Amino acid sequence: MHPQPSSQAMRTxxxxxxxxxxxxxxxxxxxxxxxxxxxxxxxxxxxxxxxxRLQPETTTLRPPVRVGIAFVPGGQWxxxxxxxxxxxxxxxxxxxxxxxxxxxxxxVIPSGYLRARGGFDNLDQVARMFNxxxxxxxxxxQVQFNDTRAAAVLYWTIVGAYVIRGDKYDVQTLVDASxxxxxxxxxxxxxxxxxxxxxxxxxxxxxxRSRHARDRGYEQAVDNLIPQLKIxxxxxxxxxxxxxxxxxxxxxxxxxxGDIGWVGLLLASAxxxxxxxxxxxx
Amino acid sequence: xxxxxxxRLPLVTLAVFAVGVLxxxxxxxxxxxxxxxxxxxATGEGWRLxxxxxxxxxxxxxxxxLMALSALVLCLERRGEGWVAVSLLLCASPLLSLSLYFSVPxxxxxxxxxGLCATITVMxxxxxxxxxxxxxxxxxxxxxxxxxxxxxxxxxxxxNFSGLAxxxxxxxxxxxxxxLLAALFDFGILLSxxxxxxxxxxxxxxxxxxxx
Numbered sequence: 001m002h003p004q005p006s007s008q009a010m011r012t013x014x015x016x017x018x019x020x021x022x023x024x025x026x027x028x029x030x031x032x033x034x035x036x037x038x039x040x041x042x043x044x045x046x047x048x049x050x051x052x053r054l055q056p057e058t059t060t061l062r063p064p065v066r067v068g069i070a071f072v073p074g075g076q077w078x079x080x081x082x083x084x085x086x087x088x089x090x091x092x093x094x095x096x097x098x099x100x101x102x103x104x105x106x107x108v109i110p111s112g113y114l115r116a117r118g119g120f121d122n123l124d125q126v127a128r129m130f131n132x133x134x135x136x137x138x139x140x141x142q143v144q145f146n147d148t149r150a151a152a153v154l155y156w157t158i159v160g161a162y163v164i165r166g167d168k169y170d171v172q173t174l175v176d177a178s179x180x181x182x183x184x185x186x187x188x189x190x191x192x193x194x195x196x197x198x199x200x201x202x203x204x205x206x207x208x209r210s211r212h213a214r215d216r217g218y219e220q221a222v223d224n225l226i227p228q229l230k231i232x233x234x235x236x237x238x239x240x241x242x243x244x245x246x247x248x249x250x251x252x253x254x255x256x257x258g259d260i261g262w263v264g265l266l267l268a269s270a271x272x273x274x275x276x277x278x279x280x281x282x
Numbered sequence: 283x284x285x286x287x288x289x290r291l292p293l294v295t296l297a298v299f300a301v302g303v304l305x306x307x308x309x310x311x312x313x314x315x316x317x318x319x320x321x322x323x324a325t326g327e328g329w330r331l332x333x334x335x336x337x338x339x340x341x342x343x344x345x346x347x348l349m350a351l352s353a354l355v356l357c358l359e360r361r362g363e364g365w366v367a368v369s370l371l372l373c374a375s376p377l378l379s380l381s382l383y384f385s386v387p388x389x390x391x392x393x394x395x396x397g398l399c400a401t402i403t404v405m406x407x408x409x410x411x412x413x414x415x416x417x418x419x420x421x422x423x424x425x426x427x428x429x430x431x432x433x434x435x436x437x438x439x440x441x442n443f444s445g446l447a448x449x450x451x452x453x454x455x456x457x458x459x460x461x462l463l464a465a466l467f468d469f470g471i472l473l474s475x476x477x478x479x480x481x482x483x484x485x486x487x488x489x490x491x492x493x494x
Contacts (some may be wrong), residue, residue, distance in 0.1 A: 063451070248451070256386075256389045256391065256392045256394075256450065256451055256452070256453025256455075256456065257338075257339050257343060257392075257393060257394050257396075257450045257451070257452060257453060258335065258347065258392060258393065258394025258395060258396035258397045258398075258453055258456045258457075259343055259346065259347065259394055259396050259452050260346060260347055260350045260394075260395070260396035260399045260400070260457075261346065261396075261431075261452070262346065263427075263431050264350060264396065264399065264400075264403075264428075264431060264457075265346055265349060265350045267403065267424050267427055267428055267431070268350045268353060268354055268399060268403050269353065270420070270424050271354075271357075271403060271406055271407055271410065271421070271424055272353055272354065272356075272357045272406075274410055274417050274420050274421065274424075275357050275360075275361065275406060275410055276357070276360075277417075278410065278413065278414050278416075278417055
């Protein structure tokens with residue numbers, strides 16, 4: 001029994017088409033741009049139709065300040081870096097700020113405790129739970145551009161899908177730290193960190209490679225964020241000197257400096273001058 | 283003859299300045315052992331009552347405080363009251379520390395000579411007030427400014443101008459207690475007709491005589 005010639009030709013065509021589709025499906029359906037983000041504005045003001053009105057109340061900071069740090073919840077299934085990676089990144093930020101005497105404890109808050117679009121109510125709950133006065137919220141925005149090289153045509157050879165790096169990615173990450181005083185709900189200062197990761201991969205390895213690139217993107221953005229955050233914090237300390245709405249108070253267990261200051265030095269000098277003039281014979 | 287040819291060295295000032303510089307040059311680990319520390323004092327580390335006033339948090343902190351303290355001590359010495367300076371430094375330091383210990387329980391660590399500076403400034407001001415009627419308006423202006431500074435520090439308004447290391451607040455209580463101590467000292471000296479400090483005066487006068 002020999003199959004009919006027309007039936008055999010049909011089988012060959014179907015088989016060829018199936019193999020072609022298998023090889024090309026990833027390329028055909030991979031989006032050109034992938035976007036993942038978690039916005040601090042969406043988290044804190046989920047239903048805001050207009051700009052929030054803040055009362056001009058005084059923010060009181062009592063060093064050493066207890067600080068919490070957390071990633072803003074994304075609210076998507078694929079919410080950026082993995083929880084483990086996020087904890088490691090937050091631990092890195094924590095280590096960079098542990099040596100400042102005006103920062104007391106730094107609590108790393110797992111994402112699970114923050115509810116997507118939870119607002120300040122959720123922030124208050126978390127602050128109470130972790131006993132922190134100030135929270136640094138890390139929002140993130142990551143865009144991945146996927147492009148295909150001309151060499152991708154060799155994917156059709158099947159072997160090429162494993163050998164030829166025919167796909168390119170360009171991952172741009174922005175991490176932004178916004179530091180809020182929980183009691184007054186005031187933004188104290190903010191700092192950005194960014195990174196760009198470029199690379200390429202074969203059809204078979206592209207997904208894995210681009211995922212690692214996205215993780216590296218977060219790491220590099222956080223590394224870039226840390227010095228920026230230190231600069232912003234120093235600027236904030238300078239700004240404190242002129243900002244009537246932020247007050248620094250002592251709390252029990254504080255360190256006190258017997259600092260006469262320039263004003264005191266000036267007053268003492270004036271007194272010394274009077275004493276000197278008084279001693280001069282008339 | 284000898285005193286006419288050689289200017290008398292301000293020994294007390296030099297000693298105060300040298301001690302201050304020496305302690306400022308110490309590594310942080312050793313300065314910690316000398317600072318006013320409430321818990322350490324409670325365990326009997328009594329030297330901190332004195333040394334806490336001569337160690338500082340930073341070089342800038344030490345420089346400003348030492349400049350003021352040395353100038354004030356020099357001024358007293360030039361007035362022939364080096365003994366007042368010595369007795370103030372020796373007696374006011376522990377009294378100030380003890381006052382802080384009992385009246386400011388929240389203050390766990392303290393460093394700086396400004397409490398002593400406040401004591402000597404007030405002491406000098408009181409003396410100038412008594413010595414010359416002509417100086418009184420100026421002394422009064424300085425006193426008002428001093429009180430204003432103290433109020434600014436206590437309200438927290440001037441806390442941010444201190445330039446102290448982060449997390450360290452101006453211990454304005456030390457300035458207030460220093461000023462009160464000076465008033466008490468001056469009053470005590472007046473009452474006793476300087477008899478209480480007479481011995482001190484003799485010792486310092488002898489020690490500050492030029493060698494020849």
